Amino acid sequence: MSVTELFERPRVDDEPDLQVTPSGGLRHLLTLRGLSRQQLTAILDRAETFLSPQGRPAVRTDALRGRTVANLFFEPSTRTRASFDLAAKRLGADVLNLDVNTSSRKKGEGILDMMYTLQAMQIDVFVVRDASAGVPAYIARHVNDYVSILNAGESDVSHPTQGLLDLLTIRQHKPDFENLTVAIVGDIAHSRVARSAVQGLTTMGTGEIRLVSPRALAPDPADMPSARILHRLEDGVRGADVVMALRIQRERIGNLDGIPGIDEYFANYGVSHERMKLAAPDAIVMHPGPMNRGIEIESSLADSRRSMITKQVTNGVAVRMAILSAVTETLETQ
Numbered sequence: 001m002s003v004t005e006l007f008e009r010p011r012v013d014d015e016p017d018l019q020v021t022p023s024g025g026l027r028h029l030l031t032l033r034g035l036s037r038q039q040l041t042a043i044l045d046r047a048e049t050f051l052s053p054q055g056r057p058a059v060r061t062d063a064l065r066g067r068t069v070a071n072l073f074f075e076p077s078t079r080t081r082a083s084f085d086l087a088a089k090r091l092g093a094d095v096l097n098l099d100v101n102t103s104s105r106k107k108g109e110g111i112l113d114m115m116y117t118l119q120a121m122q123i124d125v126f127v128v129r130d131a132s133a134g135v136p137a138y139i140a141r142h143v144n145d146y147v148s149i150l151n152a153g154e155s156d157v158s159h160p161t162q163g164l165l166d167l168l169t170i171r172q173h174k175p176d177f178e179n180l181t182v183a184i185v186g187d188i189a190h191s192r193v194a195r196s197a198v199q200g201l202t203t204m205g206t207g208e209i210r211l212v213s214p215r216a217l218a219p220d221p222a223d224m225p226s227a228r229i230l231h232r233l234e235d236g237v238r239g240a241d242v243v244m245a246l247r248i249q250r251e252r253i254g255n256l257d258g259i260p261g262i263d264e265y266f267a268n269y270g271v272s273h274e275r276m277k278l279a280a281p282d283a284i285v286m287h288p289g290p291m292n293r294g295i296e297i298e299s300s301l302a303d304s305r306r307s308m309i310t311k312q313v314t315n316g317v318a319v320r321m322a323i324l325s326a327v328t329e330t331l332e333t334q
């Protein structure tokens with residue numbers, strides 16, 4: 001990315017204004033911040049229409065027939081990339097999965113020149129994952145009026161479709177958000193998943209949100225004022241209805257001082273059957289993946305009846321179908 005491009009990046013505060021049109025249509029999805037409870041509920045309701053019973057064929061429509069979706073993943077991904085790909089195809093779109101390792105960005109092409117080139121090929125929706133904060137909003141600010149940008153994971157800042165699929169999974173099992181206690185456990189400081197989850201849960205009116213981590217991996221309290229920050233897993237899990245384990249984001253941690261080793265981490269922060277005895281009797285366990293069995297979660301718990309991990313993945317396709325269909329509806333009214 002060129003110096004000029006970095007300099008021109010918008011402030012993160014600009015993102016909510018950018019993503020909804022004056023008439024209320026979803027134009028881009030950059031963050032869950034600024035979306036109302038009614039808007040989040042409408043997206044979750046739409047996602048439900050794209051789910052079919054287990055063992056039945058996946059739902060297909062031609063809502064995106066004639067549209068083209070490009071997946072631009074500048075960081076690794078299994079779940080998000082595969083589910084956006086499937087979601088777009090199940091809606092009848094053409095899909096371009098750009099191989100970023102052989103793209104001209106590797107030769108120094110600026111991201112905007114790359115976007116201008118691709119939008120000239122009549123791509124309607126870009127799905128973007130990038131390690132740098134601000135990239136999805138920066139692109140959204142510069143593309144044509146008839147193009148949508150969807151944030152598929154932005155540094156440690158935002159992962160809005162993950163937040164939506166987490167909300168959908170929780171709502172399916174525990175629909176009364178106001179009477180829920182949700183504990184998110186692990187590397188909160190470096191987690192875009194935690195940020196989007198807290199934003200979504202806060203908007204939905206969740207009774208209590210607890211963030212549990214070693215001190216070295218705790219968030220800035222000002223960053224997530226609606227949540228309680230705790231450092232003992234037992235305090236976080238006690239009475240919780242939902243326990244979400246997170247991976248330690250070693251790729252985003254510059255200095256590993258104060259970060260426990262694997263055995264110490266599991267002993268103090270591993271979500272296990274034993275720890276879950278403190279939670280509500282019908283508590284569910286979640287993990288966004290990729291998962292490190294035996295580090296942040298006991299392997300057999302991840303495969304137990306409490307675990308919603310594969311359900312989260314199934315819901316991920318439905319949520320991405322909902323977002324793709326919503327933004328293309330907005331593009332049709334532009």
Ligand code: CP
Pocket residue numbers: 076077078079080081153162288289290
């Ligand atoms: N949860 C998540 O974003 O997974 P991927 O990195 O595999 O997309």
